[in-house]
Amino acid sequence: MLQIESLSCFRQDRCLFKDLNAKVLPGQALQIVGENGSGKTTLFKILAGLFEEYDGRVITAAGSLYLGHRYGVNDQLTPVENLKFLLKLNEIQLAPGLLMDALARFQLSAELDQPCAALSEGQKKRVALARLILTSARIWLLDEAFSALDAPGRAVLSEVCQAHLAAGGILIFSSHQGIPEFAAAAQLRLEVGS
């Protein structure tokens, strides 16, 4: 479960949002909606535990995985090395076969042994997203995870997300494009300068 209680945040004397309330139960998705600069990324950072200057309460009852605009893929390492590192950060040890499967699911089989510097922006993002297939985190915080992906990539990602929800996971995401699969998800709207 993830619960937000009267959450307010000020940055540089500007009020980003005031009195946010939300409750997400296992198996539910929540879409954060708002214009550029309305504080979506800050909200994600608060939920992930990266940003602590806020009023109100955030209650998380499970481990979370945060993927932001910068998603931790190093240019010098290969996709496999990157993925292995990101998973080991949460002490997840895996058979190499599973890593390959996860990367194959995101159509990265051909790029396995080149450094990520040679990959496109969308492909790098897929490397980070492959982590979702293997993680044990119950709460996913995906800030603009659908951007920079092509249509097949978006399809794979929403499949993975739906499987996560079906298994009782929690999904918090933001997206400027409409994601048809999640059109029915609850929304939390942030207004600029509210």
Add this chain to the structure above:
Amino acid sequence: MMLLLRELKIMLRSPAGAIQSLMFSVLVIALFPLAITPDPDQLEPLGIGLIWVVTLLSCLLAADKSLAGDYADGSLEQMVLSDYPLWWVCLVKSMAHWVSCALPLLLMAPILGAMLAMPLDRIVWLMASLVLGSPILSLFCMLGAMLTVGLNQSSALLPILIAPFLVPTLILGTQWATTGGEAFYGYMLAALLCLSLVTLPFATAVVAKIAVSR
């Protein structure tokens, strides 16, 4: 261990940074006799101090680069969120910084010493003082890098911020080597190393949390 291996792997695949700071040091040492005097009697007393100053500067210059990549690609955020203790992450980053800029200089010290006409016993003391002293430089540089990472003017701010903290190490290190191993300086340097080793990674960890929330 996994973190350290990753740092070394990244370093080996893009060695330009390490080579650049080594080139800087070797060039300064090579130009010095040309600009001042080639006379061995005048050069010899300068050797220890000169190599120490060059080590300090190359550590300072490489500091902001050692974190900029991890900050820009978001690895730093993921490390802060990881299950690893953050002080350990910071200690590993300091070790990686030491391996990339102090270790090559330490290995080159006999050649650099010879270029400044230093006799062998002074080179040995110089290397001993660098072994004890340069890890302190790296620990402080990592603290400075973490303080300034993500700021626009980080490369200008970092040396101003951190250089004063490096001065005690510089004094103790050069004095220890110049006096040929006088116990007082050696003990002080070793004490400073122990103190920085057990305090600075924790300080850097606190700063890292602030850095990722910017």
